[in-house]
Amino acid sequence: MKRRDFLRNTLPAGVMLPSLVSGFSFRAFSADSNIMRSLLMPVTETDHVFVIIQLNGGNDGLNMVVPIENFSNYVNARQNIYIPETSVLPLNGKAGLHPAMTGLHAMYNKGMLKVVQSVGYPQPSYSHFRATDIWMSASDSNAEVNTGWAGRYLNYEYPNFPNGYPNATMKDPLAIQIGSSTSLTLQGPAVNMGMSISSTSNFYNLINGIQDPAPNTPAGKELTYIRTIAQQTQQYATVIKDAALQTVQQVSYPINNSLGDQLKIVARLIKGGLTTRIYMVNYGGFDTHSNQVNSTDSTTGNHAKLLGNVSDAIKAFQDDLKFLGVDDRVVGMTFSEFGRRIKSNGSTGTDHGSAAPLFVFGKHVMGGVLGDTPILPANATVSDNLPFQYDFRSIYSTILSNWLCVKETDLQQIMLKNFQLLPLVNAGGCQKPINLSGESLVSNYPNPFNSSTVITFKTDGGHTMVQIMDTSGKVITTLTDREYTAGTYSVVFDSGLLPSGVYYARLQNMATQQVRTMLKVK
Numbered sequence: 001m002k003r004r005d006f007l008r009n010t011l012p013a014g015v016m017l018p019s020l021v022s023g024f025s026f027r028a029f030s031a032d033s034n035i036m037r038s039l040l041m042p043v044t045e046t047d048h049v050f051v052i053i054q055l056n057g058g059n060d061g062l063n064m065v066v067p068i069e070n071f072s073n074y075v076n077a078r079q080n081i082y083i084p085e086t087s088v089l090p091l092n093g094k095a096g097l098h099p100a101m102t103g104l105h106a107m108y109n110k111g112m113l114k115v116v117q118s119v120g121y122p123q124p125s126y127s128h129f130r131a132t133d134i135w136m137s138a139s140d141s142n143a144e145v146n147t148g149w150a151g152r153y154l155n156y157e158y159p160n161f162p163n164g165y166p167n168a169t170m171k172d173p174l175a176i177q178i179g180s181s182t183s184l185t186l187q188g189p190a191v192n193m194g195m196s197i198s199s200t201s202n203f204y205n206l207i208n209g210i211q212d213p214a215p216n217t218p219a220g221k222e223l224t225y226i227r228t229i230a231q232q233t234q235q236y237a238t239v240i241k242d243a244a245l246q247t248v249q250q251v252s253y254p255i256n257n258s259l260g261d262q263l264k265i266v267a268r269l270i271k272g273g274l275t276t277r278i279y280m281v282n283y284g285g286f287d288t289h290s291n292q293v294n295s296t297d298s299t300t301g302n303h304a305k306l307l308g309n310v311s312d313a314i315k316a317f318q319d320d321l322k323f324l325g326v327d328d329r330v331v332g333m334t335f336s337e338f339g340r341r342i343k344s345n346g347s348t349g350t351d352h353g354s355a356a357p358l359f360v361f362g363k364h365v366m367g368g369v370l371g372d373t374p375i376l377p378a379n380a381t382v383s384d385n386l387p388f389q390y391d392f393r394s395i396y397s398t399i400l401s402n403w404l405c406v407k408e409t410d411l412q413q414i415m416l417k418n419f420q421l422l423p424l425v426n427a428g429g430c431q432k433p434i435n436l437s438g439e440s441l442v443s444n445y446p447n448p449f450n451s452s453t454v455i456t457f458k459t460d461g462g463h464t465m466v467q468i469m470d471t472s473g474k475v476i477t478t479l480t481d482r483e484y485t486a487g488t489y490s491v492v493f494d495s496g497l498l499p500s501g502v503y504y505a506r507l508q509n510m511a512t513q514q515v516r517t518m519l520k521v522k
Contacts, residue, residue, distance in 0.1 A: 061356025103315025285397030
């Protein structure tokens with residue numbers, strides 16, 4: 001590739017350079033003019049930080065958060081991999097954590113962990129690549145969106161980026177990802193809004209002033225050329241190094257735990273004074289088609305090790321934030337591109353599925369379990385999936401609104417649609433009111449039904465939606481999706497030529513959601 005083509009195809013417009021220091025990839029920019037400075041102020045004044053933990057591969061949520069309330073159906077579906085009830089770490093009496101997750105269980109007991117049940121979206125993809133794109137872009141599954149939800153948020157906060165950055169107002173990276181190249185999550189409308197640290201070792205090479213020599217190859221010559229230009233503007237490298245050197249003592253993190261290694265760097269940079277708002281780390285290995293558990297003890301094996309590492313890393317990170325005196329500023333979240341099927345396979349594993357639980361954690365998290373224990377059929381088939389209760393984009397919307405303080409008028413533009421806010425975090429000044437109801441809000445009659453049934457639902461007013469899902473987890477129709485005044489309403493579900501079987505009616509009204517099981521018979 002010609003040098004000019006290499007630069008044109010790898011650098012977004014307006015970017016002066018990417019600086020590659022021992023594989024440490026980051027972008028650095030200088031201010032264009034003093035006239036621009038008034039346009040470079042962030043929209044929102046907040047010192048809150050959001051940490052995203054990606055669990056690559058599609059995590060098995062049913063063995064991570066075990067459905068005690070529906071335990072017999074869980075055992076029937078997973079006779080070769082189920083976690084014994086006596087081993088489960090109890091949560092709310094209806095569900096429990098995998099026994100390897102003692103660290104997160106301790107955080108739950110202190111009110112610093114929120115378990116959100118059955119998170120997904122209407123038309124789930126079972127492709128790793130496509131499902132990851134959907135989660136990162138916050139798009140509908142039938143839409144191609146080339147920007148990331150966090151990138152759109154950062155573009156909203158810093159609309160002229162990269163022109164004029166870094167500057168006196170924002171001298172730090174807007175977002176940092178550790179462990180891979182910068183992902184779609186941080187992609188803005190014009191350029192990527194974040195920088196990447198390709199590995200934890202490269203971070204320490206940077207702060208220790210170590211740079212690997214470029215190889216004597218054509219690619220190495222291009223790399224040397226880029227580095228030469230990079231030396232002209234190293235503002236981000238300087239602030240990263242300065243921030244890292246501010247912190248000399250941290251708590252102990254688990255050894256041989258790459259997630260812990262990444263989170264240790266995040267804690268160090270937050271304590272060091274970076275005003276970076278979003279950090280993203282990742283941990284892989286969750287594509288457990290086979291050998292998910294040990295055949296002689298289902299509480300051990302590959303999945304148990306992965307979950308134990310996640311739990312230990314997050315617990316150490318939270319302890320470190322408290323030790324460093326910055327735990328007031330940080331909320332984190334785990335996600336995986338999809339869950340696994342209800343029924344296990346013959347290889348002591350699980351195949352690609354749809355909805356799964358996720359965790360939100362931190363000092364200001366509203367602890368507990370959000371959502372009902374997943375509904376499991378008595379005799380699950382290999383095609384059965386969990387119906388989603390919460391759209392994953394509601395998690396993002398809540399974090400943006402109630403933690404990063406995005407104005408309600410701007411939230412829909414960032415998230416592309418209106419999504420419900422959930423009781424996840426207590427954020428002080430930017431907390432929005434959330435109303436929840438414990439009563440039964442959606443029902444249908446008759447049930448079982450032959451061809452049609454009347455679905456009755458109660459709404460507190462505002463945006464209200466009723467969807468019908470099948471057992472694969474897909475939304476087959478939306479019966480209503482509009483603004484309502486408070487009251488009780490009815491809609492008719494005409495099943496037409498749909499086959500007999502189980503279907504789900506899902507009600508969403510602001511922060512409230514409920515799922516109702518329905519049975520169609522001949």
